[in-house]
Amino acid sequence: MPSGPSKSAETIVGILTPPACREEVLGDLHERYRSPLQYGLDALGAVPLVILSRIRRTADPQVLVMQAFALYLSFLTAARFQDASLLQAQWGLLRLAIPAGITLFGLVLEDAYAVPGRRSPLRLVRGPIIGLGLALLSQGMLRSRNPQILLPGWVLFYGCAMSLLLSSAIRLLFPPITHGLLGVNAPAFWLKRGGSGIGETAQTCIQAIIIAAIVARAMMAAMSSGISPVTVRVAVIALVFGLVAYQLGKRT
Amino acid sequence: MATSDSLGQFEQLVLTAILTLRDDAYGVTIHSKVEELARPKPASLGAVYVTLDRLEDKGFVTSWLSDPTAERGGRAKRCYRLEALGERVLQESALTARRIWDSIAEVWGKDWAREWGKRWGKEAS
Numbered sequence: 001m002p003s004g005p006s007k008s009a010e011t012i013v014g015i016l017t018p019p020a021c022r023e024e025v026l027g028d029l030h031e032r033y034r035s036p037l038q039y040g041l042d043a044l045g046a047v048p049l050v051i052l053s054r055i056r057r058t059a060d061p062q063v064l065v066m067q068a069f070a071l072y073l074s075f076l077t078a079a080r081f082q083d084a085s086l087l088q089a090q091w092g093l094l095r096l097a098i099p100a101g102i103t104l105f106g107l108v109l110e111d112a113y114a115v116p117g118r119r120s121p122l123r124l125v126r127g128p129i130i131g132l133g134l135a136l137l138s139q140g141m142l143r144s145r146n147p148q149i150l151l152p153g154w155v156l157f158y159g160c161a162m163s164l165l166l167s168s169a170i171r172l173l174f175p176p177i178t179h180g181l182l183g184v185n186a187p188a189f190w191l192k193r194g195g196s197g198i199g200e201t202a203q204t205c206i207q208a209i210i211i212a213a214i215v216a217r218a219m220m221a222a223m224s225s226g227i228s229p230v231t232v233r234v235a236v237i238a239l240v241f242g243l244v245a246y247q248l249g250k251r252t
Numbered sequence: 253m254a255t256s257d258s259l260g261q262f263e264q265l266v267l268t269a270i271l272t273l274r275d276d277a278y279g280v281t282i283h284s285k286v287e288e289l290a291r292p293k294p295a296s297l298g299a300v301y302v303t304l305d306r307l308e309d310k311g312f313v314t315s316w317l318s319d320p321t322a323e324r325g326g327r328a329k330r331c332y333r334l335e336a337l338g339e340r341v342l343q344e345s346a347l348t349a350r351r352i353w354d355s356i357a358e359v360w361g362k363d364w365a366r367e368w369g370k371r372w373g374k375e376a377s
Contacts, residue, residue, distance in 0.1 A: 004325055021301070023317065027327030028279035028297065042297060049298030053305045 004030055005039045013043045018054040019115045025050055051112060058111040063174045067107060070166040071100035075151070078158035086155065095149050098142075099135035099156065103163055106131025111176045127176070128167035132160045165239055214239060259345050263312075265289050266303045267342045270313060270332050278318070278329040279304075304332060312338030 010026060017025050025046060033039050075096040079086045086092045110127035120126070142150045151159070259267065269285035270277040283300045307313045314335055317328040334342070357365035 010325070021330075023328050024279055024330035025301070027320075027324035027329060028283075030325040030327060031280050031323060032297075045296045046298040046301060049296070049302050053302040057305060057309065 005033050005036070009036065009039060009043075013047060016047050017050060018113050020054060021050055054112045055108055058114070058177050059108055060174065060177060063170065064104070064108070066170055066174070067167060068100065068104050070170055071103050071163050072097060074162035074166055075100050075155065075159035078155045078162060079151075082154045082158055083152050086152065091149065095151055096155075096159075098149065099132075099139065099151065099159060100163070102135040102138050103128070103131035103167070106134040107167065114176065123176070124171045125164070125168050127171060128164050131167070132163060135160070161237060259341055262286075262290075262295075262299065262303055263307060264342065264345050265295070266300060266307060267312065267334065267338055267345075270334050271339075271342065275331075277332045282332065307338065308332075310337075311335060312341060 010030070013029065014022055014026055029039060029042055029046065032042055076087075076093075079092075079096055086095070089095075107127045107130075110130045114123075136156070139150060139156060265286045266282060268289060269282045273281050273285055279297065279300065282304070283295065283297050286295045286300055304313065304315070308315055312335055313332045315330050315332050318331050320326045320328045353365075
């Protein structure tokens with residue numbers, strides 16, 4: 001009589017499975033256990049589809065398009081002000097899309113692996129931070145393997161800062177669907193609808209207007225030659241930290 | 253064109269499995285039943301999970317976590333129940349399948365239909 005899968009195998013499968021469906025998937029795989037090979041094949045067949053299904057449930061295509069646009073715009077703007085020659089260079093625009101795409105991938109994964117029902121003060125900034133962390137990691141890997149498609153350091157820095165600001169603002173306006181409680185006895189479709197508010201309150205609208213105004217002002221200021229690049233850098237960094245501090249303070 | 257109320261073939265199989273399993277419908281049992289219904293085609297456990305999520309999003313089924321059991325390593329089951337909307341679309345699908353069967357039998361004759369009926373009866377027993 002097979003006793004059950006090894007602890008290490010279950011731990012690996014548990015880490016790979018999104019927390020929202022970890023309990024039932026691990027239980028089902030445990031119940032079906034016959035041999036280590038059969039367990040491995042079962043997990044290999046089930047877990048990728050479970051992840052994809054979870055991504056389908058947590059990702060909102062419209063918000064994703066907005067995020068993609070904001071992320072690419074951030075790196076594009078950073079390139080425009082820090083190294084305009086990048087925009088004319090061969091594959092220049094595509095090089096800007098690499099960190100943006102990886103950040104978006106990180107955002108999607110963070111939502112899929114979020115623990116449903118757990119309200120963390122870091123919730124809104126954690127996704128962009130993870131995404132940007134992955135983007136920086138990928139740039140680090142490119143440095144050794146493919147340096148010709150690497151972004152210049154300052155472009156990457158400003159792009160990341162701007163991305164963090166805009167991405168957090170979008171998540172503030174369109175909260176991730178994972179806020180809804182799963183596992184309660186109601187169709188997930190209703191929970192999904194309930195979780196994705198589109199800035200219903202006046203407070204949220206005011207916050208959005210303030211953030212948009214600050215970003216627009218910063219971009220206009222940078223365009224005019226009157227302000228030194230150092231001032232713009234300080235302003236962008238201050239904005240990012242201000243937003244992070246505000247969100248942390250609001251949610252604790 | 254497919255609407256949110258229409259069912260794919262695999263969705264029909266999963267809904268039928270939930271209907272027949274009643275209170276014992278969860279991942280492992282649903283997968284076994286679907287494999288039984290779909291034979292000789294294989295059905296993966298992952299495909300069952302994806303379909304269950306989709307059916308839940310469409311409001312055809314609801315789910316809840318049961319108490320943990322020792323045979324599952326102390327983990328809970330996610331049990332599924334058919335909702336009224338799910339029952340309605342399953343009935344519509346069954347009616348469509350029936351009409352397809354009748355139309356084929358009308359063209360290929362009653363002997364053919366009887367022979368296939370016998371073959372299915374043997375398979376079921």
